[in-house]
Amino acid sequence: MESLTSSPLRMIALLVAAITVIPTAFAILHTMARLTTPTATRRERLLDQVWLVIPLAVMILMLTLVARA
Amino acid sequence: MTTDAPTAARASRAEVTGLGAIFRDYVKLTKPRVISLLLVTTLAAMFIAERGVPDGWLILWTMIGGYLAAGGAHAINHFTDRDIDGAMGRTDARPVVQGRITPVRALAFGIALGIASALVLGLSSNWLAAAMGLAGLIVYVGIYSLWLKRTTIHNIVIGGAAGAFPPLVGWAAVAGDLSLYAWILFAIVFYWTPPHFWALALLIKDDYTRADVPMLPSVHGEQVTQLQVLLWTVAMLGVSVLPCAAGLAGWPYFVAAMVLGGIFIHFALRLWREGTRRMAKVTFHYSLLYLALLFVAMAVDAA
Structure with a gap:
């Protein structure tokens, strides 16, 4: 596998991924953090926040892993 | 007898x-x-x-x-x-x-x-x-x-x-x-699911309300859902090019992912702007075609 710096495709794809994933993850977090399930208990509301954060954190983590691959 | x-x-x-x-x-x-x-x-x-x-x-x-x-x-x-x-x-x-x-x-x-x-x-x-x-x-x-x-x-x-x-x-x-590539494939389907499913949920929002299932459009309305479809579609496009960023797929797949994802974003954007049932239907049906074509493109690129 070519290193990141010597492969234009890897670099461009990583840039596209970073530009789309990072701001969007924050936008999703910002817009969805306020949304809760009306019938949810306190514990379920806390879980709602966990369910929101996990996929976004994993998305950023994957981006990092791919950049280091 | x-x-x-x-x-x-x-x-x-x-x-x-x-x-x-x-x-x-x-x-x-x-x-x-x-x-x-x-x-x-x-x-x-x-x-x-x-x-x-x-x-x-x-x-x-x-x-x-x-x-x-x-x-x-x-x-x-x-x-x-x-x-x-x-x-x-x-x-x-x-x-x-x-x-x-x-x-x-x-x-x-x-x-x-x-x-x-x-x-x-x-x-x-x-x-x-x-x-x-x-x-x-x-x-x-x-x-x-x-x-x-x-x-x-x-x-x-x-x-x-x-x-x-x-x-x-x-x-x-x-x-x-x-391998890492396998998990990237997992991630592509995972991040494709929210815009795909919420587009469908917009079409059958009343069903979910009747069944008391807390789907996003029946709980927080159509506009909120349309915005989330757009945001998750943009994020999904970023995830879809990760095979190239990892050095595991080539230019043909990159071009295919950008074009297919671009069309998806176009429909999601129109859904958010117009908010019509027709656009929800178009976005939902296109999401199905998108996933199939994206994976075919990846397979062709790898072969």
Whole structure:
């Protein structure tokens, strides 16, 4: 596998991924953090926040892993 | 007493028709239309893992095993969701709701398919592929259907993981392990699920409200959902180019991912701006085509 710096495709794809994933993850977090399930208990509301954060954190983590691959 | 020939023929035809109807109902329990897209991702993952055309028998048995795993999950879902299904127009004709198949039989059928899938995948390829098939079933039934679907608006985001297991099954069947690329395939399906499913949920929002299922549009309205469809589609495009960023796919796939993703974003943007039912329908149908074409592009690029 070519290193990141010597492969234009890897670099461009990583840039596209970073530009789309990072701001969007924050936008999703910002817009969805306020949304809760009306019938949810306190514990379920806390879980709602966990369910929101996990996929976004994993998305950023994957981006990092791919950049280091 | 003797039976005349026409009467016997009619009775025989009725019996065959009856058996045919029962067979069709059991096939319906597996949701074959949904599985066909899942199998496209399994098959593509096999081609990518092989970097060419995998063995024909391995393809056949993996497809059968994959069908059985997903079909088992769906059949059990007919059992767990029978109360919800009856309240929704999209699902109120299902065999369990209509009483043509008893709930216990649907459950037993689903469990049997799950066990059969593990055996087929385990014996024909390896036990990692079998474990991935079963993991998808368990996430779909245990995490999505029984837990999150009824309790949180994030149900289909986390539950979407269930639909992301088929590429792992295909990859594991060929490679015997799960590399970074396999997990990227998982991630692509995972992040595709929210915009795909919320577009559908916009179309049947009232059904979900009637069934008291906290889907995003029925809880927080259409505008909120339309914005989330757009945001998750943009994020999904970023995830879809990760194979190139990791050095695992080439320019042909990159171009395909950008074009297909660009069209998806175009529809999602129009859905957000116009907010029409027509655009929700277009976005939903395009999302199906998108996933199939994206995985085909990846397979062609790898081959």
